[in-house]
Amino acid sequence: MLTTTxxxxxxxxxxxxxxxxxxxCPPLTLPLRAALFGVLCLRFIAVLSVMIGIYSxxxxxxxxxxxPIFPSGRITLLDFDLNNFLLHMLHLLYVSSPGQxxxxxxxxxxxxxxxxxxxxxxxxxxxxxxxxTESLLVLRxxxxxMSSNVGGGYFRLGGxxxxxxxxxxxxxxxxxxxxNEAFKGFxxxxxxxxxxxxxxxxxxxxxxxxxxxxxxxxxxxxxRGCLYEKDGPVMSAGAGGGSTHNGNWRGGNEKG
Amino acid sequence: MPEDDGLMRVFWPxxxxxxxxxxxxxxxxxxxxxxxxVAVLEEVEPRRVESALKLxxxxxxxxxxxxxxxxxxxxxxxxxxGVSNTPDTVEVDSSWIRVMIxxxxxxxxxxxxxxxxxxxILFERPLPGRMQYMSLNPIALALGDKHDGFRQDFAxxxxxxxxxxxxxxxxxxxxxxxxxxxxxxVKRIPSPKERTLATIVNQINWAWELEKLLQQNxxxxxxxPKRALSVSERVVESATTARDMILVWLWDMxxxxxxxxxxxxxxxxxxxxxxxxxxxxRILEWRLRPRYAALKDISATAQQVEIRLQQFCYxxxxxxTLRLRKNDWASVTTSHPDYIRFYNSLWLVANDVIxxxxxxxxxxxxxxxxxxxxxxxxxxxTVEALQSSISWLMGWPAGLKLNTELAAFLGDLxxxxxxxxxxxxxxIRPMLPRIVLIIGFSSFAGASMPLALFSDLLSILTxxxxxxxxxxxxIFHWQLNILQSLFxxxxxxxxxxxxxxxxxxxxxxxxxxxGTILFTVLFFLLPTVVVFYLNFAIARMAIILFKACFDTxxxxxxxxxxxxxxxxxxxxxxxxxxxxxxxxxxxxxxAICNDNNPLRQHPSTSVISLQPIPLDFKxxxxxxxxxGNRIRKHxxxxxVVLCLLTGKFVPPLNRKNxxxxxxxxxxxxxxxxxxxxxxxxxxxxxKRKSMPVQVPILANGRNRFPSNYGGGRxxxxx
Numbered sequence: 001m002l003t004t005t006x007x008x009x010x011x012x013x014x015x016x017x018x019x020x021x022x023x024x025c026p027p028l029t030l031p032l033r034a035a036l037f038g039v040l041c042l043r044f045i046a047v048l049s050v051m052i053g054i055y056s057x058x059x060x061x062x063x064x065x066x067x068p069i070f071p072s073g074r075i076t077l078l079d080f081d082l083n084n085f086l087l088h089m090l091h092l093l094y095v096s097s098p099g100q101x102x103x104x105x106x107x108x109x110x111x112x113x114x115x116x117x118x119x120x121x122x123x124x125x126x127x128x129x130x131x132x133t134e135s136l137l138v139l140r141x142x143x144x145x146m147s148s149n150v151g152g153g154y155f156r157l158g159g160x161x162x163x164x165x166x167x168x169x170x171x172x173x174x175x176x177x178x179x180n181e182a183f184k185g186f187x188x189x190x191x192x193x194x195x196x197x198x199x200x201x202x203x204x205x206x207x208x209x210x211x212x213x214x215x216x217x218x219x220x221x222x223x224r225g226c227l228y229e230k231d232g233p234v235m236s237a238g239a240g241g242g243s244t245h246n247g248n249w250r251g252g253n254e255k256g
Numbered sequence: 257m258p259e260d261d262g263l264m265r266v267f268w269p270x271x272x273x274x275x276x277x278x279x280x281x282x283x284x285x286x287x288x289x290x291x292x293x294v295a296v297l298e299e300v301e302p303r304r305v306e307s308a309l310k311l312x313x314x315x316x317x318x319x320x321x322x323x324x325x326x327x328x329x330x331x332x333x334x335x336x337x338g339v340s341n342t343p344d345t346v347e348v349d350s351s352w353i354r355v356m357i358x359x360x361x362x363x364x365x366x367x368x369x370x371x372x373x374x375x376x377i378l379f380e381r382p383l384p385g386r387m388q389y390m391s392l393n394p395i396a397l398a399l400g401d402k403h404d405g406f407r408q409d410f411a412x413x414x415x416x417x418x419x420x421x422x423x424x425x426x427x428x429x430x431x432x433x434x435x436x437x438x439x440x441x442v443k444r445i446p447s448p449k450e451r452t453l454a455t456i457v458n459q460i461n462w463a464w465e466l467e468k469l470l471q472q473n474x475x476x477x478x479x480x481p482k483r484a485l486s487v488s489e490r491v492v493e494s495a496t497t498a499r500d501m502i503l504v505w506l507w508d509m510x511x512x513x514x515x516x517x518x519x520x521x522x523x524x525x526x527x528x529x530x531x532x533x534x535x536x537x538r539i540l541e542w543r544l545r546p547r548y549a550a551l552k553d554i555s556a557t558a559q560q561v562e563i564r565l566q567q568f569c570y571x572x573x574x575x576x577t578l579r580l581r582k583n584d585w586a587s588v589t590t591s592h593p594d595y596i597r598f599y600n601s602l603w604l605v606a607n608d609v610i611x612x613x614x615x616x617x618x619x620x621x622x623x624x625x626x627x628x629x630x631x632x633x634x635x636x637x638t639v640e641a642l643q644s645s646i647s648w649l650m651g652w653p654a655g656l657k658l659n660t661e662l663a664a665f666l667g668d669l670x671x672x673x674x675x676x677x678x679x680x681x682x683x684i685r686p687m688l689p690r691i692v693l694i695i696g697f698s699s700f701a702g703a704s705m706p707l708a709l710f711s712d713l714l715s716i717l718t719x720x721x722x723x724x725x726x727x728x729x730x731i732f733h734w735q736l737n738i739l740q741s742l743f744x745x746x747x748x749x750x751x752x753x754x755x756x757x758x759x760x761x762x763x764x765x766x767x768x769x770x771g772t773i774l775f776t777v778l779f780f781l782l783p784t785v786v787v788f789y790l791n792f793a794i795a796r797m798a799i800i801l802f803k804a805c806f807d808t809x810x811x812x813x814x815x816x817x818x819x820x821x822x823x824x825x826x827x828x829x830x831x832x833x834x835x836x837x838x839x840x841x842x843x844x845x846x847a848i849c850n851d852n853n854p855l856r857q858h859p860s861t862s863v864i865s866l867q868p869i870p871l872d873f874k875x876x877x878x879x880x881x882x883x884g885n886r887i888r889k890h891x892x893x894x895x896v897v898l899c900l901l902t903g904k905f906v907p908p909l910n911r912k913n914x915x916x917x918x919x920x921x922x923x924x925x926x927x928x929x930x931x932x933x934x935x936x937x938x939x940x941x942x943k944r945k946s947m948p949v950q951v952p953i954l955a956n957g958r959n960r961f962p963s964n965y966g967g968g969r970x971x972x973x974x
Contacts, residue, residue, distance in 0.1 A: 017862035062293040
């Protein structure tokens with residue numbers, strides 16, 4: 001429900017510039033946003049439970065209910081101190097019934113096991129990726145840039161972009177762009193390859209998603225047209241798009 | 257029909273001041289339709305700007321040679337690129353661009369008569385004063401590939417198997433890539449536009465300084481030069497001058513008489529130090545024969561001393577290069593990695609000394625306790641633990657029914673040597689507090705020193721374990737070999753050495769009988785030898801692990817990229833790791849264009865922003881990863897496991913392999929004494945050149961206007 005099969009989106013504001021984005025994230029509709037928000041809440045709860053687990057294992061190893069730090073249960077503005085406040089909040093969480101049940105789970109375990117478990121949980125909660133987005137930006141005269149998203153993608157919910165890891169290859173270094181085939185498991189995968197001059201390995205585009213052949217061919221045609229072709233069908237199509245120039249430059253979504 | 261493919265490329269700095277005024281766009285024209293904007297000069301006539309650029313008026317008062325700009329930016333002149341905020345009615349050259357900018361609009365809208373499509377590439381100018389810059393390739397924190405050839409020489413003398421295999425792998429891969437080249441159907445020749453990317457990055461680096469210079473000189477076009485000072489101003493100036501005169505005179509006296517003497521003495525001290533260092537280094541590097549190990553290959557302490565001495569030798573050279581940097585434009589980026597390396601090594605040494613002082617004072621204060629602890633550890637782990645384990649092995653360990661006689665023989669042998677060794681340690685024991693004190697005092701030279709000394713101490717004090725391991729491994733290996741050949745005899749075969757294969761062979765009855773009996777006997781004796789061998793092999797591995805820990809700590813203290821990490825946090829633009837582009841949405845731009853001028857034919861435009869990416873942590877620690885890989889390959893390879901299983905000697909990792917880290921910071925060949933003398937003496941000459949710029953008061957006191965100074969100099973380029 002949260003993801004789809006990877007599909008291709010093309011942005012081509014001018015015939016010499018194109019961005020091919022391949023993503024598993026479906027268009028952001030309201031139900032999807034709600035689901036993503038739910039996932040975010042789950043992450044938050046996981047991090048909180050990790051904190052409670054560590055707190056109970058290392059601060060109250062006996063498992064008994066300790067007295068609260070602020071006896072009155074409320075904090076005045078006068079003696080506000082961030083550390084105390086956080087500790088107090090943690091304590092309140094610990095005392096609450098879900099916190100207590102978690103503490104009962106954590107106390108019999110040895111401390112290193114608690115540490116390891118909470119480390120793994122926190123890592124998954126913070127850095128697990130739901131969607132994979134990879135894109136190829138082709139700029140005539142400059143080169144090709146590949147990018148893929150990293151991190152949890154928290155900004156995506158608000159309509160923002162992912163944090164990206166990018167790699168730029170200047171045109172003069174590009175020796176060839178080609179489609180190759182390889183065996184992966186019991187299937188044949190077609191993948192887009194850039195041969196870079198002076199490098200030992202070829203560079204695979206969309207290495208994580210490895211899309212189907214149809215999409216790969218489309219991207220290959222588009223990239224070659226954008227990088228090299230002086231004039232041709234691509235150019236004329238671009239000029240047509242330019243002449244209308246009423247904001248239809250973003251290109252359409254093409255389901256692959 | 258527009259020439260080229262009608263694609264116009266405009267590089268536009270986003271941090272240019274934006275205003276509604278009419279202006280002239282000035283910058284580099286890399287080819288007809290490829291421009292990089294440096295500045296927008298406001299309220300001036302395009303023709304006048306053009307002529308001023310031709311005469312060089314706009315580059316007056318340059319603090320450094322102007323020719324350097326052209327040399328670095330790869331073009332022979334700055335040119336007028338177009339006009340900004342000028343109505344369409346004004347006729348301009350067809351290759352000029354028309355730019356519409358306003359304070360509200362982040363992205364300028366650009367048109368050009370000859371372009372059918374436009375790429376606007378926005379970039380933020382790096383500030384050269386803060387040593388920010390952009391580069392296509394990641395900044396090289398390690399010292400170039402210069403030492404690769406040197407390493408090759410090294411490798412040839414005693415190349416190891418894994419290194420050889422690595423090289424062969426590389427070779428095959430290179431051949432594959434070569435083959436891939438033949439598969440390309442069409443070999444495209446890159447157009448000049450594609451080849452200029454490196455130059456453009458350079459021009460971006462220069463943009464800030466150049467714009468400052470141009471804006472400074474805009475007033476020269478059309479307006480009169482500055483008026484002379486009025487009478488009252490002159491009175492004020494001469495009054496302040498009179499007061500300053502005495503101070504200036506005093507300062508002069510100091511700079512002329514005292515400073516040179518101090519400097520001379522310092523340089524002489526430096527040279528004396530260099531000569532002593534040279535002698536010590538010669539001793540450390542001396543080899544009996546070319547193939548033999550030098551002192552620094554054996555001992556961690558010697559290597560540590562060598563690293564420090566090399567650093568001391570390299571610092572003056574680095575300092576001289578960094579000083580020369582001041583005499584050039586700040587936009588020249590070639591010496592920035594040197595800067596980072598220099599301060600990184602200074603900082604590391606300072607850190608090392610600070611940690612060492614804390615560590616050393618602790619050791620000196622508790623010398624007796626430390627000495628006691630060391631001797632206790634020595635007796636428990638290297639003597640008593642060994643003794644108890646050997647006696648355990650002698651009496652049927654874990655229910656294994658070993659050969660009692662052989663076990664007793666071997667055990668007695670080892671126990672006897674251990675007893676002798678224990679008596680040796682007893683004689684050393686009274687000296688231990690003194691040794692610890694020496695180590696403690698040595699740590700004032702840095703915490704790495706006691707670590708290295710401890711590492712050496714460990715290898716000296718466990719030398720008996722090493723020899724036990726060698727002896728038992730040899731026995732085990734022989735026995736295994738004999739068993740193998742006897743097994744062949746048992747099957748009626750033999751190993752043909754000449755052809756390196758197994759041949760069948762007709763043995764006589766007595767031969768077969770004796771061989772089989774021997775095989776049986778040896779086979780039943782094998783487990784006894786194996787347990788002894790395993791015991792010592794495990795002890796040996798534990799010691800190697802300890803030494804690896806020491807070496808890791810040492811390399812962290814010596815080569816940690818502390819300065820680079822700090823820069824990465826403080827100002828990531830100083831550590832460029834490449835560039836990236838981002839396609840911006842262009843809808844808003846098109847809307848604005850349409851509103852402004854619905855009739856004008858607007859070419860299709862894509863807006864791209866160019867951003868530097870900071871160096872990633874992986875390449876910051878590249879050297880460490882490489883060393884880790886090498887260690888892993890050496891100790892965890894199947895070959896080593898095989899060696900362990902068959903009792904062949906596992907060679908310790910050669911210290912040479914650890915040098916890769918060292919040579920990332922230091923040149924493989926240090927500069928000679930005379931070279932350093934020349935370098936150090938070349939410094940004052942370069943300083944004299946820049947002195948008048950630094951002391952404008954002096955020029956003022958002699959009734960000369962400071963502004964004249966630079967102008968006179970720049971005229972020679974105009």
